[in-house]
Amino acid sequence: MLSSFGKQIKSVKYTGLASLLLFVLSITGCSIKQPRQVAIASAHPLATQAGFEILQQGGNVYDAAVAVSAALAVVEPSGSGLGGGGFWLLHRESDDLDIMIDGREKAPLAAHKDMFLNAQGEPNKQLSLNGMLAAGIPGMPAGLVHLSEKYGNLPLATSLQPAIRYAEQGFPIGTRHQKLLSFRRNILEQHSETADIFLANGQLPAKNSLLKQADLAQTLKQLAEKGQAGFYQGSVAHKLVNAVQQEGGLWTLEDLLKYQIVERQPVSGSYQGIKITSASLPSSGGIVLIEALNILENTDLEAVDDITRKHLIVEAMRRAYHDRALYLGDTDFIDVPVERLINKHYAQGLSSTIRTDKTLPKEYLTGHTQEEQGGRNTTHFSIIDNEGNRVAATLSINFPFGAGLVASGTGVLLNNEMDDFASAKNSANGYGLVGGDANAIAPEKRMLSSMTPTFVQDNERIAVLGTPGGSRIISMVLLATLDFAAGNSPESWVKVKRFHHQYIPNHILYEKQGLSTEEIISLQSLGHHLKQTYNYGNMQAVQLNKSTNTLSAASDHRGEGLAKIQQINE
Numbered sequence: 030m031l032s033s034f035g036k037q038i039k040s041v042k043y044t045g046l047a048s049l050l051l052f053v054l055s056i057t058g059c060s061i062k063q064p065r066q067v068a069i070a071s072a073h074p075l076a077t078q079a080g081f082e083i084l085q086q087g088g089n090v091y092d093a094a095v096a097v098s099a100a101l102a103v104v105e106p107s108g109s110g111l112g113g114g115g116f117w118l119l120h121r122e123s124d125d126l127d128i129m130i131d132g133r134e135k136a137p138l139a140a141h142k143d144m145f146l147n148a149q150g151e152p153n154k155q156l157s158l159n160g161m162l163a164a165g166i167p168g169m170p171a172g173l174v175h176l177s178e179k180y181g182n183l184p185l186a187t188s189l190q191p192a193i194r195y196a197e198q199g200f201p202i203g204t205r206h207q208k209l210l211s212f213r214r215n216i217l218e219q220h221s222e223t224a225d226i227f228l229a230n231g232q233l234p235a236k237n238s239l240l241k242q243a244d245l246a247q248t249l250k251q252l253a254e255k256g257q258a259g260f261y262q263g264s265v266a267h268k269l270v271n272a273v274q275q276e277g278g279l280w281t282l283e284d285l286l287k288y289q290i291v292e293r294q295p296v297s298g299s300y301q302g303i304k305i306t307s308a309s310l311p312s313s314g315g316i317v318l319i320e321a322l323n324i325l326e327n328t329d330l331e332a333v334d335d336i337t338r339k340h341l342i343v344e345a346m347r348r349a350y351h352d353r354a355l356y357l358g359d360t361d362f363i364d365v366p367v368e369r370l371i372n373k374h375y376a377q378g379l380s381s382t383i384r385t386d387k388t389l390p391k392e393y394l395t396g397h398t399q400e401e402q403g404g405r406n407t408t409h410f411s412i413i414d415n416e417g418n419r420v421a422a423t424l425s426i427n428f429p430f431g432a433g434l435v436a437s438g439t440g441v442l443l444n445n446e447m448d449d450f451a452s453a454k455n456s457a458n459g460y461g462l463v464g465g466d467a468n469a470i471a472p473e474k475r476m477l478s479s480m481t482p483t484f485v486q487d488n489e490r491i492a493v494l495g496t497p498g499g500s501r502i503i504s505m506v507l508l509a510t511l512d513f514a515a516g517n518s519p520e521s522w523v524k525v526k527r528f529h530h531q532y533i534p535n536h537i538l539y540e541k542q543g544l545s546t547e548e549i550i551s552l553q554s555l556g557h558h559l560k561q562t563y564n565y566g567n568m569q570a571v572q573l574n575k576s577t578n579t580l581s582a583a584s585d586h587r588g589e590g591l592a593k594i595q596q597i598n599e
């Protein structure tokens with residue numbers, strides 16, 4: 030981490046000098062083509078390097094995004110993978126295009142509303158979290174193919190090369206990987222092929238030992254050769270379906286054949302003149318983020334003391350997450366009043382229910398108060414070039430190592446995203462999130478997500494950011510956006526001490542040392558319940574400052590990622 034920080038600072042200085050030179054040349058009337066530079070921040074150094082490797086071969090930022098996504102699927106198998114899904118938010122400068130590639134998993138055709146309920150009608154968490162019933166139909170491979178074919182310069186086979194190499198030759202595992210392995214070990218060890226890949230004779234592998242994934246390399250090669258058909262049809266598809274069915278899952282060949290990504294219009298909003306572009310449904314991220322910002326726009330956060338500021342942010346979070354639980358789900362299946370939820374007048378109404386002297390009484394909040402669990406994982410990366418082309422991608426298999434099962438012969442670890450549906454009305458999922466009919470299970474429906482890949486921009490700066498963290502993703506992106514609004518840098522956004530409220534459970538979660546004793550006491554006196562938690566999130570952020578033509582980048586110190594800026598030789 031320290032070394033990546035060093036590199037980052039060096040690069041920023043370099044870009045500063047380069048832009049000074051350009052400025053001098055421009056006022057003396059000389060014209061010069063600006064050197065191409067790109068910033069990448071991802072959760073793993075090898076993934077960041079994979080992106081630059083592809084850029085140096087003539088790739089654009091979208092090819093780099095394919096390379097980074099695929100590399101993360103190999104070197105951070107706890108967080109995302111071919112067996113999962115995610116959202117890629119893109120901006121293309123030449124035609125000012127903003128688009129979101131929705132590669133979210135879908136419920137299999139044989140799924141039904143009550144599939145996780147026991148005889149008493151209560152949800153069985155074991156089924157929605159562990160094993161084959163927990164796995165939605167993956168969207169990640171289709172997303173990679175689409176991103177490469179529609180937006181890239183290079184063949185998919187080229188952009189997948191670094192990932193194939195990492196899978197074949199292996200990579201040294203780090204502390205974070207070990208920690209997440211031990212968190213899911215009891216599930217991983219139940220399935221011998223999964224244990225053979227990820228454990229060392231049933232034990233946790235040593236730090237820096239090489240993890241090789243030969244079957245995964247073969248699956249990636251099929252994808253490289255045949256595109257979408259290489260995963261969703263033919264030998265890989267047969268192996269996936271056989272494995273899932275053998276373990277009691279519902280997938281069929283038809284499910285795989287029918288899977289398609291969807292290009293969706295991102296949601297957009299503004300906060301004090303700053304433009305926000307973020308994930309649309311089936312992710313709740315953009316809507317909840319914009320709704321919370323709209324509520325906060327009714328008060329001057331800079332003019333109030335720090336405790337009132339935190340209180341107001343928490344109250345905005347509570348109201349926005351409340352609407353998440355009530356209204357949000359897959360718009361291919363249900364109607365959602367999106368325009369109302371992100372409307373400024375609507376937010377004004379909500380903001381009029383906020384008092385500075387006390388929190389909204391808990392009686393206002395209904396439903397379950399099940400606790401969220403700790404130690405989650407997903408992944409995010411951000412890329413921007415000095416023309417402003419950019420990608421924010423948040424990718425997931427849900428819990429660390431997903432459902433904890435590799436489909437035999439494929440190296441593909443299956444997701445447990447089915448738990449992101451509301452298994453029963455108002456029953457909490459693995460993140461304590463509740464929902465109702467809007468997010469009920471139905472065949473081919475996409476489960477509601479909190480992933481929030483986001484662009485934030487003012488007249489000078491364009492930021493690309495996001496993070497893993499389950500339900501807390503949205504509040505982390507909110508805090509980072511407010512820090513952007515305060516004029517701070519990516520290094521500051523990723524460092525912000527985090528606190529979170531998601532309506533239910535009715536408490537503020539805060540990081541260790543995230544709130545001072547005085548703040549805790551004052552917030553309690555306003556009626557808040559508080560709960561300390563471990564440090565969470567793994568934010569990856571990049572920024573282009575257009576007026577100085579300077580790139581900057583930062584990787585969350587809570588993780589082991591790499592943020593880097595590099596000149597690309599043309």
Ligand code: DON
Pocket residue numbers: 404405406407408425426427428446449477478479480496497498499500502
């Ligand atoms: O889509 C979602 O909202 C979740 N499946 C994301 C999971 C996650 O971020 C886990 N991270 N720590």
